[in-house]
Amino acid sequence: MDFDLMITSFPKLLGATVITLKLLSASLFFGLFLGLFFAILRLNKNKFINKFAYGYSYVFRGTPLLVQIFIIYFGLGQIEYLRSTVLWVVLKEPYWCAIIAFTLNTGAYTSEILRSAFQTIKPGIIEAGKSLGISSKIIFYKIQIPIAIRQSLPAYGNEIILMMKGTSLASTVTLMDLTGVAKYIISTTFKPIEVFIVAGGIYLFMTFVIHNVIKYLEKKYSFQQ
């Protein structure tokens, strides 16, 4: 065991954790809206819209995240037309490409989580709202969405942790996130175990925090109080 290496690499890895957290929070933020949007499309009665939303979630859940990042980072740059548009400002940066890929990926999983949460809401609750004369828009925003969010908390907590692990793939498109820096230190010092313990410890700590925050929220918003 090389404890000196563990101590000297800790601040470097901690610095890289900032990028990991930035990637995670940005993609979760955009992904939540995207997921909500597609979950609502899934509940639409129009068959075409419904199939479109299903297709989106099927494709993004059925292919590896690595393929999705590579298509966006290496693939889209190939289209001449895109290079001349404003979009290119965003698409030439690996940082934004990673965030776009993560957002699309987590959006697909989130839409499934929210859809099943919407479907488990008892029709009686919606009927009660209707009979009180509440407009269907307000029923949706003030009754259905809060219940669906509470329902989907445990599954969404898992998704956050999966996404946190997913951000490690940003290192494959040259970003120096926690895994990227860990790989760099491993390949220069050839001490994989020491680096794994430190980097893995940081990841585990983040998992631990996310897990407990979700648990707290679940308790706070539980139905039986």
Added chain:
Amino acid sequence: MELLAFGKTGWGDELFYATLMTVAVSVTAMLVGFLFALIFTPLKLSKYKILNFVGNFYTTVIRGVPELLVIYLLFFGGSGAIMYVASIFGYYEYIEINAFITGAVAIGIISGAYSTEVFRGAIQSIDKGQFEAAKVLGISRFGQFYKIILPQMLRLAIPNLSNVWQITLKDTSLISVTGLVEIMRQSYIAAGSTRDPLFFYSFAAVLYLLLTYISMKLINKLEVKYSRGY
């Protein structure tokens, strides 16, 4: 379409073999994972706290750390560890482990953690009376597990194992970083030499979708078979 021609002019045959490689690695990793689950599930269900701790440590660490980090650990540390063990037995030559084995073991360790959780959940949800009834009937311990617990457990475990299989299949794309020529690596090579990454990575996505679609169909058949009578 010329890009996908079989033979020397296109990448069709290369991608076909790469797909077979992905399937081979996934199946091997899944089996390695079952082996790990076979060891760690009893530990998690054990009465002894220390064994519980070992079981929980494995599943918590592996499920909380990115797959890529585990792969790097094995890729950079695997041959070192084997050489260390070999040196105890007096063998000091350089040992290189093949990329297939490294990849299958790395993904196997990850898939094993998920399988362990699935098996633990399935065993715990079997009614205690089933164990007691089997004991009362004087069925041997082996018979108890093999004829009574296992069939009931499989019915509960198969839907979740199908999720583990999907995760494992998609995780194999990460072994491309070690140089094993599976779908992802082959697409990377093809994209590099033809300068057409959009086409090849999209085609890789289609191949993965095809694999997940076919395996879903097959697993659904298994599910029907094991839920007979319910």
